[in-house]
Ligand SMILES: [Fe+2]
């Protein structure tokens with residue numbers, strides 16, 4: 001499964017054997033490049049960046065590291081190897097051979113799933129495009145750019161499916177993916193979280209920890225799809241997503257570590273004193289965590305959803321680790337607990353499991369996300385500081401679904417509007433918090449140097465030292 005880099009569009013899908021598709025994608029390629037020039041990382045065109053490029057989809061040794069100017073990055077089309085005799089593993093078509101073509105009756109739902117996933121990829125590049133100007137180190141700058149080029153490749157992955165399997169409407173959707181803009185009032189990105197700003201590096205690390213992890217769960221569900229090309233595409237994307245979550249987890253961890261060092265040096269937990277010392281106090285980190293967690297909760301969609309049931313029953317989108325689950329993979333008659341507000345409090349009710357698949361995926365995600373928060377707590381414990389970060393209740397600060405109608409605090413209590421207003425400052429980042437964090441941002445561009453508010457990483461990228469010149473400015 002080696003990738004052919006002599007082609008104009010690197011690929012392992014035999015593009016040269018399909019002239020029509022090749023021409024269509026070669027027509028889209030310059031449009032992508034002009035989108036990258038307009039909306040990709042600001043002011044970075046001439047930088048030499050120490051990037052990894054996929055050379056094979058083999059799980060071992062797929063990456064090649066070298067200096068690359070980002071506009072010259074070899075974006076391409078990589079599918080994980082086909083599994084011989086793969087079957088549809090769930091829903092009404094369970095046991096049939098996986099589809100190599102789009103089943104006509106599911107065409108529009110499948111296109112919608114692919115477009116919705118595809119839209120998040122360029123959106124995050126747009127959200128992050130100013131961050132390079134304030135990177136806390138060359139190491140971090142390089143990681144940001146790696147995430148950005150890979151999100152660009154994820155867009156290629158979805159655009160390939162649209163062009164290869166959806167004819168003219170696929171081509172139109174592929175163009176529209178380059179036309180929507182994150183946060184644009186007239187033509188925004190499809191999902192709410194992807195129209196939020198990523199204004200500073202604490203937000204970036206929280207985003208890559210929490211929101212890229214939503215990506216992992218969505219991709220893992222699509223990797224179960226009965227539509228085999230989608231499954232194979234997503235399986236390869238998941239290998240790239242792991243690095244994005246690493247950037248987030250280690251980034252937040254290093255911010256925490258630096259704060260704890262300052263707390264011990266100054267023998268204080270007073271946020272004002274810590275801010276004066278130029279580090280981010282732990283309660284502010286908790287508020288950022290609350291914000292990014294709750295915005296990401298909404299990405300899973302309504303708690304009870306007939307679309308989710310349809311996508312599952314028709315074999316388009318499975319559950320996380322579908323094949324490892326020990327039930328009938330049909331879910332007829334099964335139920336799953338969801339939350340409702342009744343008489344001023346949250347109660348658990350049983351919903352048909354098929355309609356509660358968003359909630360199930362959300363719960364799977366929460367377990368995974370909460371485990372990393374415990375790893376952050378170990379950094380605080382090790383410093384001997386009595387403080388714990390926590391993920392808020394999943395009903396906190398929701399904007400989608402029936403729970404969004406109530407004010408729900410981080411513990412899961414339904415509160416009235418006055419109580420919410422009185423405490424919002426403790427629960428979510430205020431304008432003042434954001435202004436403080438913004439005040440710390442400023443580019444550190446000397447190899448081995450790090451901004452004062454973040455600790456250096458334990459090790460470099462690809463066995464290079466921490467003080468390696470990960471980016472050279474042209
Ligand atoms: Fe992605």
Ligand SMILES: [Fe+2]
Pocket residue numbers: 151212215241244
């Ligand atoms: Fe990602």
